[in-house]
Amino acid sequence: MNNRELYQKWFIDRQFERADLFLALVKKYKIKSVLYPGSFIHITPSFFIPRAYYVDSDQKAKRFFAKEDEVNELILKNKKYEEAPKITFFGQDYFKLLDIKEGSIDLLVSQYAGPISQACKKYLKKSGHLLVNNSHADAGIAALDADYKLVGVIKLLNTKEVISENKLDDYFHPKKNLKPSIDYLMKQGKGIGYTKTAMSYVFEKCH
Numbered sequence: 001m002n003n004r005e006l007y008q009k010w011f012i013d014r015q016f017e018r019a020d021l022f023l024a025l026v027k028k029y030k031i032k033s034v035l036y037p038g039s040f041i042h043i044t045p046s047f048f049i050p051r052a053y054y055v056d057s058d059q060k061a062k063r064f065f066a067k068e069d070e071v072n073e074l075i076l077k078n079k080k081y082e083e084a085p086k087i088t089f090f091g092q093d094y095f096k097l098l099d100i101k102e103g104s105i106d107l108l109v110s111q112y113a114g115p116i117s118q119a120c121k122k123y124l125k126k127s128g129h130l131l132v133n134n135s136h137a138d139a140g141i142a143a144l145d146a147d148y149k150l151v152g153v154i155k156l157l158n159t160k161e162v163i164s165e166n167k168l169d170d171y172f173h174p175k176k177n178l179k180p181s182i183d184y185l186m187k188q189g190k191g192i193g194y195t196k197t198a199m200s201y202v203f204e205k206c207h
C-alpha cells in the first residue's frame, strides 16, 4: 500500500481523521508548530499547521515517513495554509532527547500514546497548548501538574469536534474517593474514572 492508501485505511475509512479537531485548535489559538510524539502515521496536524515534528518508534511509521515524496504529496493536497509545509520525523522513543529547541513548540499532541505531557513538556513554549486525551491517564496527569492549566475540552457538536470553555471546574473529579498522584497515574498507565469527562482536553503551559 502507498502512503495515501495507508492514510485512507487508518483514518478516513475509520472516520478517525480528527481534521475538525485540528481546525478548531488553529482557529482558536496561535499555532504555527506542533510536536506529535506517538503519532504513528497520523499526519492530519500538517494539514493545518505548517511546522510539524512527528515521533514514533514503530516500524510501520518509520517506513511511512521514509517515503518523503508521498508524505509531502499528501500534505500538499490537503493543507489549508499558505506557507510551505515542513515536517521532521524522529523514528525513536519520545522519552529520549529530541533534536528540538526547548520551549519552542506551540502545540504538543498526546493521543493514545503514553505520558507525553511529562516526557515532552520541555519542548512546549510557555503559553503553548497541550491537546491530550485520557488514554494512558495522560489527561489526568496533566490535570495534576501545576505547569498546566485546563483551558478547554473537546466535545462533538453535529459530528464535528469543538472546543468548549464551559464549566471547566467540573472535570477531573475522581468518581471514587481517590487522590491519585502523577507518579501513581504514570505507573498505572491507565486513567481512573472521573464524574465528568470529555473526548480530549486542552491545557495551557503556564510556567
Ligand SMILES: C[S@@+](CC[C@H](N)C(=O)[O-])C[C@H]1O[C@@H](n2cnc3c(N)ncnc32)[C@H](O)[C@@H]1O
Binding pocket: 037, 038, 039, 040, 041, 042, 055, 056, 057, 058, 061, 092, 093, 094, 095, 111, 112, 113, 114
Ligand atoms: C495507539 S497508537 C496512536 C497513534 C496516534 N497518536 C493516533 O491517535 O492515531 C500509539 C503509537 O504510539 C507509539 N509510541 C508509544 N510509546 C512510544 C514511545 N515511548 N516512543 C515513541 N513512540 C511511541 C506507538 O509506536 C504507536 O504507533
